[in-house]
Amino acid sequence: KNEVEQSPQNLTAQEGEFITINCSYSVGISALHWLQQHPGGGIVSLFMLSSGKKKHGRLIATINIQEKHSSLHITASHPRDSAVYICAVLNSGGSNYKLTFGKGTLLTVNP
Amino acid sequence: EAGVAQSPRYKIIEKRQSVAFWCNPISGHATLYWYQQILGQGPKLLIQFQNNGVVDDSQLPKDRFSAERLKGVDSTLKIQPAKLEDSAVYLCASSVMGVLFTEQFFGPGTRLTVL
Numbered sequence: 001k002n003e004v005e006q007s008p009q010n011l012t013a014q015e016g017e018f019i020t021i022n023c024s025y026s027v028g029i030s031a032l033h034w035l036q037q038h039p040g041g042g043i044v045s046l047f048m049l050s051s052g053k054k055k056h057g058r059l060i061a062t063i064n065i066q067e068k069h070s071s072l073h074i075t076a077s078h079p080r081d082s083a084v085y086i087c088a089v090l091n092s093g094g095s096n097y098k099l100t101f102g103k104g105t106l107l108t109v110n111p
Numbered sequence: 112e113a114g115v116a117q118s119p120r121y122k123i124i125e126k127r128q129s130v131a132f133w134c135n136p137i138s139g140h141a142t143l144y145w146y147q148q149i150l151g152q153g154p155k156l157l158i159q160f161q162n163n164g165v166v167d168d169s170q171l172p173k174d175r176f177s178a179e180r181l182k183g184v185d186s187t188l189k190i191q192p193a194k195l196e197d198s199a200v201y202l203c204a205s206s207v208m209g210v211l212f213t214e215q216f217f218g219p220g221t222r223l224t225v226l
Contacts, residue, residue: 004153042115043154043202043217086153098167099215101153 003027004102006087012108019074021105023087026068030097034061034072035086037104043086046072077109113137115218117203123224129191132221136184136205142166144215145178145188146202154202160186190223198225 005024013019023032031050037043047054047061049070054061058077063070074081084104090097116135124130136143141162146154157176158168162183171178175194180186190197200220 040219042219043204045214045216048214088153098156098159101155103151103153 002102003100004087004089006085006102006105008105009103010106010108012110013077015078015109015111017077017109019077019081019107019109021072021085021087021107023070023072023102024068025070025087025089025100027089027091027100029065029068029089029091031090032063032070033088033090033099034070035088035101037084037086039083046085074107079109079111082107082109115203115205115216117201117218117221119221120219121222121224123226124193125226126195127192129189130193130223131187131189132201132203132223134186134188134203134218136186136203137216140205140207140216141183142206142208143180143186144202144204144206145186146204148200148202148220150199157188157201193223193225195225198223 003026007022031048033048034046035043036046049061049063058075060073084106086104087102088099090099118133143160145157147157148154157171158178159166160180163180176190178188200222202220203218204215206215
């Protein structure tokens with residue numbers, strides 16, 4: 001079982017819809033990252049959070065440490081939001097902290 | 112601010128051949144990471160450098176993979192000899208300091224196809 005599970009794996013939406021991507025993890029963590037990866041492109045960090053909620057433009061990320069769960073929401077989705085969204089958790093592996101990544105959620109927003 | 116640079120962007124080789132990837136991190140970033148991302152998977156850390164020292168290489172297949180970061184700046188990742196299962200995108204990332212508190216900045220990646 002992967003330490004980081006994302007759902008859904010694939011998501012198709014119409015422009016303007018409210019999007020939710022979920023991330024569950026099974027280990028104790030120091031922080032959680034949400035990342036965006038466009039096809040053929042590199043990865044961009046969207047959020048790093050360890051508690052509560054963060055908002056940036058149309059993106060909102062929440063985390064519930066007790067339930068080991070985080071969600072990424074996109075309001076008023078747009079075709080340019082089409083990308084893979086990856087959840088990664090920061091946890092301690094011995095003396096070194098490392099990121100463990102989920103498999104990603106492929107989001108397609110149609111006009 | 113210039114981002115993380117990687118080259119080449121694409122590489123196609125036959126199995127048992129050798130290949131090398133290059134990464135130039137953001138200026139001033141002490142920590143450099145190499146990740147392997149197989150299609151449909153999230154990135155997997157291969158090696159993490161702090162300046163020119165190795166912090167974590169526990170998931171690096173050392174029988175065929177090697178990496179170095181001379182002078183604590185640029186880094187190269189080498190595969191020798193390559194296997195079919197090495198086909199993946201190899202991502203380089205850097206951060207100001209260790210991963211604990213700071214954001215990682217990713218390069219565009221090198222897509223390797225092993226035939």
